[in-house]
Amino acid sequence: MKNPSGRTYAAEGNEKYTGWGNSMSFISYFINGISLGSVYAIIALGYTMVYGIAKMLNFAHGDVIMIGAYVVMASVSGAGLPPFAALLVSVVFCTVLGIVIESVAYRPLLNAASSLAVLITAIGVSYLLQNIALLIFGANTISFASIVPVPALALAGGALTVTGEAIVTIACCIVIMIGLTLFIRKSKAGQAMLAVSEDKGAAQLMGINVNGTIALTFAIGSALAAVAGVLLCSAYPTLTPYTGAMPGIKAFVAAVFGGIGSIPGALIGGILLGVIEIFGKAYISSQMADAIVFGVLIVILLVKPAGILGKNIQEKV
């Protein structure tokens, strides 16, 4: 396996058996891809749920991730909280932040004549969050100490190492997906979300408080963003006020990829994106990886404009 410039990349593990090492590194990249993709999927859930229910793109979502990571960092190194408590603080903080953003910045505009108004506001909120972080924490890159307590797992006699972060990230993604699916299918609030996403007017006629349901959606999305922020910064241990921007955009791509508004779509889109990105970095060019990711997006949207699981519902008259 060579990239166009002729460089061979270093396979992890045993270099003596080249074929064996290559397949081991392939597996290792694949796991890393799924792990990164799991983070994208968790972030994409926030995009896709908010889009599904409020029909808006919350471009500040990525920056909530960054805020969540700073809160964890401040709670661990500043207040000396244990990692799990810090995560809880961050989840609560981001949940409240999400609700506040929705009620202050978006709700007054949801019925505005142009849906662009709320989109532009979201971009504004994104810059606001970045600049607040800049003001409080400064522009310097802070190294983020991983708070994942799980040790790395050595497989195949040490030829394959799976980091604790990857294990925890993938496990979190699975738990969140199952939990969220059960919540939406089985709980009354979840069913209300489905009803609101389909038809706000009809949902109101059922007695569903649409504003409350939208606020709940933002709360869930932002809580997940906090979790994603911690996982992301544990795997890639640096933190700046712009840390959330790129993963936010990529998770948005993942959501569109899978079919925006669809929860399984966010999972599929996120995982695919992560795997494509890591393989692109490993086998083609690390500089080109993002271009490859967005290139694949363009191709998929040309072939299937609604995304992989997106559908165009036919209305019956």
Added chain:
Amino acid sequence: MAMLEVKDMEVYYGMIQAIKGISFEVNEGEVIALIGANGAGKTTILHTVTGLLSPKRGTVLFEGKDITKIPAHKIVSLGMAHVPEGRRVFAELSVYENLKMGAYTRKDKAEIDATLAMVYERFPRLEERKNQLAGTLSGGEQQMLAMGRALMSHPKIILMDEPSMGLSPILVNQIFDIIEEVSKSGTTVLLVEQNAKKALSIADRAYVLETGTIVLDGDAKALMDDDSIKKAYLGE
């Protein structure tokens, strides 16, 4: 005292006045028809009564209580259900889940189950298809589901918007038979229809609407014999 009383209602869409000061009342146990051509404002009136739109002027009284400012999602628990134009069932939910949505504001599980049994009895087709997604039902079945969903809230009054729209004549007759049954079982009905003939045939009283104004009202049977109504709405 009328069960539902609308006084001097005026509704605007931006600068355009859709409803130009109308008043009407619905007494307990009645079937009231609001008839009129497309664009007369029938749907706007229903939307304003259930709070999906707010009037610029005028009041809506339900059982003597002013509900003009009450948001739409709090209306249903007062005992008023609305079957919207075009059914608007939740296509991605199953028939059963749609019916459960209708009982969203109710708490007592045993009572909800009793109402569900009653709805299934009235619409056996819905029970046969309870696990099917609502979006896959035929137009007539979706209308039945929309009506069943409204009945799930156990309403005192049910507002129906164009229940016959887009249905075959046989289905139209079936739907109107069901409306009569619903009325006989003690639910007050406010019916909005373009199909004036069918609406007048089951209504006690009716109001005739033209471009946002009530031009005629009275006993349904008498309106059926009215020459101007015959000419304009009954095609005779």
